[in-house]
Amino acid sequence: MKFFVDTAEIDAIAELNDLGMVDGVTTNPSLIKKSGRDIIEVTKEICELVDGPVSAEVTATDAEEMIAEGRKLVEIAGNIAVKVPLTWDGLKACKALSDDGHMVNVTLCFSANQALLAAKAGATFISPFIGRLDDINLDGLDLIADIRAIYDNYGYETQILAASIRTVNHVTQCALLGADVMTAPPNVIKAMVNHPLTDKGLDAFLADIKAAGIKIL
Numbered sequence: 300m301k302f303f304v305d306t307a308e309i310d311a312i313a314e315l316n317d318l319g320m321v322d323g324v325t326t327n328p329s330l331i332k333k334s335g336r337d338i339i340e341v342t343k344e345i346c347e348l349v350d351g352p353v354s355a356e357v358t359a360t361d362a363e364e365m366i367a368e369g370r371k372l373v374e375i376a377g378n379i380a381v382k383v384p385l386t387w388d389g390l391k392a393c394k395a396l397s398d399d400g401h402m403v404n405v406t407l408c409f410s411a412n413q414a415l416l417a418a419k420a421g422a423t424f425i426s427p428f429i430g431r432l433d434d435i436n437l438d439g440l441d442l443i444a445d446i447r448a449i450y451d452n453y454g455y456e457t458q459i460l461a462a463s464i465r466t467v468n469h470v471t472q473c474a475l476l477g478a479d480v481m482t483a484p485p486n487v488i489k490a491m492v493n494h495p496l497t498d499k500g501l502d503a504f505l506a507d508i509k510a511a512g513i514k515i516l
Contacts, residue, residue, distance in 0.1 A: 303482035307334040311485040323351035325482040346376035354404045356382035365392035390420045397421030411445040418455040430463035447477045
């Protein structure tokens with residue numbers, strides 16, 4: 300499974316990228332606002348830092364304006380994936396931009412039918428939002444399973460990009476269900492290393508090292 304990091308913070312991306320934990324980056328207007336930087340400037344810097352796709356979201360809601368914004372965004376770098384919302388206008392923009400040969404990430408997906416429409420419109424990525432479904436007492440992971448089954452049934456090449464990931468368990472379950480990509484904030488990715496038995500075992504090793512006076516250097 301590919302790991303995309305969901306942030307516009309350059310230092311956080313760089314740290315994970317140096318460890319080989321970044322296959323791409325997702326951004327959105329909220330993350331750009333949080334970074335406090337110009338959207339074009341920060342997106343360009345991210346694209347120079349990572350080799351994989353960098354999702355940059357349009358701000359328009361009308362199809363023609365989305366297409367125009369998308370064509371401007373792809374001028375930033377060759378690894379831009381234009382992010383459009385899963386609306387009828389968004390699907391029109393997806394079709395036009397994908398026909399132009401650009402990567403498109405269709406976001407805010409909350410149903411399998413929406414994912415099917417996005418695949419037929421030529422989406423490179425579909426972004427089902429797991430955590431937001433959980434927030435309204437629906438199981439977001441069921442949506443991942445449904446999309447995986449439908450795409451596999453018909454050979455759609457659109458990649459399932461599991462989004463709105465809140466916990467390390469979301470990551471595990473998405474991997475088991477066959478999501479192609481997951482995007483998560485840096486803190487969730489870093490939390491994947493944690494396990495109480497690892498901590499307990501390390502404490503025991505360190506105590507024995509100290510008691511035995513073991514030194515390597």
